[in-house]
Structures are given as C-alpha cells and as structure tokens.
Amino acid sequence: MKPNKFFCTIVLSALAVCLNTSFAYRQKWFENSPPKITITSPLNDDRFAWNATIRYNIKITDKEDGSSEYDEINAKEVLLEVCYLKDASKVKNYLASKANMVKEDKGLTLLRNSDCFTCHASKNKLIGPSFELIAKRYPINNNSLERLTKKVMNGSTGIWGQVAMPAHPAMKKDEVREMISWILTNNSNPNISFYPGIEGAFRTKEKTAKETGKEVLVLTASYTDHGEKTSTQNKKYGQHSILLKAAN
Ligand code: HEC
Missing domain, CATH: 1.10.760.10 (Cytochrome c-like domain)
Structure with a gap:
C-alpha cells in the first residue's frame, strides 16, 4: 500500500467511527424517555369492600412532559382501567395481555381528548x-x-x-x-370499566350469590407522553397495575 493511500484509509476509518459514535450519542441524547406511572392509592394488596366507593390517585412523571405533582400533566390524558377477576389465578394472564400493549387504542385517545366523557361513563x-x-x-x-x-x-x-x-x-x-x-x-x-382522570372514585359491585369472596380487582393506570421537543413522533406509552383483594 502506498503511504498516502494508507493514510487515507486511516482517516476515513477514523471519520466513520466518529460519525457512528456521534450518531449513537445524538440518538441517546434526544431519545424520548418513557413516562413513569404510579397508582399511589389504593396500595397494592389492599382489601376492597363490596358496594363501596374506592378513591384513587395516580402520579405521573415524565422527563419531557413534567410531573403531575406540579400540574404539568393533563389529567384528561390519564386513564384507569378496573377489572374484576374471579380469583388470583386469572391475574397472570390478564397482566400478560396488558404487558403487550405498546400504545393506546386510537379510538380511545380521540374519545378521551374530546367531550364524550363529560356526558358518558363506562358503566x-x-x-x-x-x-x-x-x-x-x-x-x-x-x-x-x-x-x-x-x-x-x-x-x-x-x-x-x-x-x-x-x-x-x-x-x-x-x-x-x-x-x-x-x-x-x-x-x-361488565367486569371491566374505564375512568378518565388522574384522581377520582369508582364503586365496587354489590356482592351477590355469584361472588365467592375470592375475587380480585386489578387497577391499571396508563398514560402516553408527548414525545421529545424536536419530534412528537416517538411518543411512549406507560402503565402501572396493582391488585386489590376482596375483604371477604
Ligand atoms: C352533552 C352531552 C353529550 C356529549 C358531549 C356526548 N354525548 Fe353521546 N349521547 C348523549 C345523549 C343524551 C345520548 C342519547 C341520545 C338519544 O337518546 O338519542 C347520547 C348517545 C350516544 C350514542 C348512542 C346513539 C344511539 O343512536 O343509540 C353514542 C354512540 C354516543 N352518544 C357517543 C358519543 C361520543 C363518541 C361522544 C364524543 C364525541 C359523545 N357521545 C358526546 C349525550 C352526549
């Protein structure tokens, strides 16, 4: 190899390495962080009473959007799903089906952002x-x-x-x-209901002959962030689930 050809190859390789690292660095630097969602009350493993009101609170923090503690999150964009399951053995499959969700259904997003929930409730x-x-x-x-x-x-x-x-x-x-x-x-x-908002309340069912007392309630809060400053394309969806057990 002639010396200047050799030199050229070295310079080109170094340039390629530099570009590559800087691209990866840029990607990482600008990458939108996922939102962190926590149902702060009730607490996981709490007991629930039949035919009672359960108050709930959800906390959202997102690197780009801000924190619900400082009113930086639009409460309308937060959703709670409440699901009754016959007993604790059904929880695993239900949570597995939720874990596959990478984004909210488009129809639900449109509905939440419109006026529909002011006149209609799930149940x-x-x-x-x-x-x-x-x-x-x-x-x-x-x-x-x-x-x-x-x-x-x-x-x-x-x-x-x-x-x-x-x-x-x-x-x-x-x-x-x-x-x-x-x-x-x-x-x-009838066992699944939806509640928009970062806090609120829902009523549990009345206990009938069908309920054995082994029922569990799974509460899942979800939120989709707004992407990063330079692009709203890469939005990220997050969720948090807790389990409540029947009081008897
Ligand atoms: C101001 C209150 C109000 C708002 C806002 C509202 N609805 Fe309704 N909705 C009603 C009422 C009242 C009825 C029953 C109308 C009737 O009896 O024909 C109804 C009925 C419906 C029906 C059933 C219609 C039928 O023929 O059976 C659907 C579906 C519906 N609403 C969806 C929506 C959606 C989607 C939105 C948001 C884009 C929405 N509603 C916003 C009050 C509202």
Missing part, C-alpha cells in the same frame, strides 16, 4: 347512556359503525330518552368511527 348513566349499554345494544358491524358515527356527527335524541346529544360537525368521520369502534369493542364486558 353509569350520566347525561347520556353508559358505554356498556351502548355496546350491549349494537353488535360490532359496519351497519352499527355507520349509524352511530352519523349520530355522533349529526346529534341524536329519542333513542335513550328525551335528552339530546349535541351534533359534532367539526369532527372527522373516520375519527368518529374509530371512537365508536372502541366503544363497541371494549365496553360490553
């Missing part, structure tokens, strides 16, 4: 019917999706009572369809 009637009753009334098919999408966009009255749902003319049709699809797909199970 109770507010101004509008519960999502559970809606999901039980309409099978998941193209007909229901089309019909209910139109209802949300144009408004509705007379189906569930005389109170009207206002029209949502500014919404995009395919986005409303995603919301309806989330409602119909995820709300017919």
